[in-house]
Amino acid sequence: MIARGQDPAPEVPAAVLAAVAVAVEIDGAELLPETSIALTPGACVAVRGPNGAGKTTLLRVLAGRLRPTAGAATLFGRPLDERDDAVRRHVAAVIEPPTLYPDLTLRDHETLITAAWSGERRVDPGGGATGADDLPVWAGLGDGALERFGIAALAERFPHELSSGQRQLVSLAMTLARPCSVLLLDEPEQRLDPDRRGIVAEALLAARAAGVAVAFASHDAALVARVADAELVVGPAGAA
Numbered sequence: 728m729i730a731r732g733q734d735p736a737p738e739v740p741a742a743v744l745a746a747v748a749v750a751v752e753i754d755g756a757e758l759l760p761e762t763s764i765a766l767t768p769g770a771c772v773a774v775r776g777p778n779g780a781g782k783t784t785l786l787r788v789l790a791g792r793l794r795p796t797a798g799a800a801t802l803f804g805r806p807l808d809e810r811d812d813a814v815r816r817h818v819a820a821v822i823e824p825p826t827l828y829p830d831l832t833l834r835d836h837e838t839l840i841t842a843a844w845s846g847e848r849r850v851d852p853g854g855g856a857t858g859a860d861d862l863p864v865w866a867g868l869g870d871g872a873l874e875r876f877g878i879a880a881l882a883e884r885f886p887h888e889l890s891s892g893q894r895q896l897v898s899l900a901m902t903l904a905r906p907c908s909v910l911l912l913d914e915p916e917q918r919l920d921p922d923r924r925g926i927v928a929e930a931l932l933a934a935r936a937a938g939v940a941v942a943f944a945s946h947d948a949a950l951v952a953r954v955a956d957a958e959l960v961v962g963p964a965g966a967a
């Protein structure tokens with residue numbers, strides 16, 4: 728029988744990065760209860776949950792930095808492994824405390840990042856699916872990163888000459904300076920005032936608009952409402 732008048736099923740974009748029933752347990756302690764997540768191009772998932780729920784642990788699994796003790800994570804359909812060049816090229820993350828070079832100014836940091844990734848930069852940033860062997864979907868902010876994060880006036884300073892909030896802005900700016908297809912951030916709002924949180928929101932929306940799949944853990948409901956289009960609550964059943 729031929730169905731009449733039916734619209735074709737909407738096309739569901741393939742996940743760039745996915746984790747199915749991942750869980751992490753160390754020496755009998757549960758760091759992450761069973762959790763599943765799929766990140767698609769241009770979408771943004773906010774990872775929510777109380778302190779200690781497992782948000783950072785999930786992001787570490789998604790970045791390939793921590794092997795789950797159950798379940799599996801994949802990047803472009805292949806098992807996620809930090810040693811895989813596709814992870815290095817496509818996944819940008821700020822999860823651990825930022826590592827900045829003590830003897831380099833902020834401008835030096837920006838120059839270094841831009842030079843390191845110049846071979847990966849697309850001429851036509853944005854849009855479209857990619858595969859593990861393709862260039863990242865987004866060129867990143869490049870040498871406009873300091874400006875975009877409102878810290879160009881600090882360009883000649885060294886990391887020890889910054890406040891903790893300014894250091895947070897630098898680490899976010901440097902991560903968004905590089906090309907990527909996936910962006911993973913752990914509480915990007917940390918130590919930032921409301922205006923600076925707005926700058927972060929704009930930068931994440933720009934990445935999304937270019938086709939980057941974004942996931943970030945956050946305790947900031949306003950940031951989540953502005954940037955994310957889905958929420959994933961991690962933690963024991965019933966925690967929120």
Ligand SMILES: Nc1ncnc2c1ncn2[C@@H]1O[C@H](COP(=O)(O)OP(=O)(O)OP(=O)(O)O)[C@@H](O)[C@H]1O
Pocket residue numbers: 753756757758759776777778779780781782783784785944
């Ligand atoms: N190395 C470790 N060994 C044992 N337990 C750990 C270890 N690291 C973290 N944990 C525990 O794992 C759980 C999840 O930690 P995680 O940092 O992922 O939580 P979170 O949701 O990011 O918390 P927060 O909102 O406070 O940042 C916590 O209960 C924590 O105490």
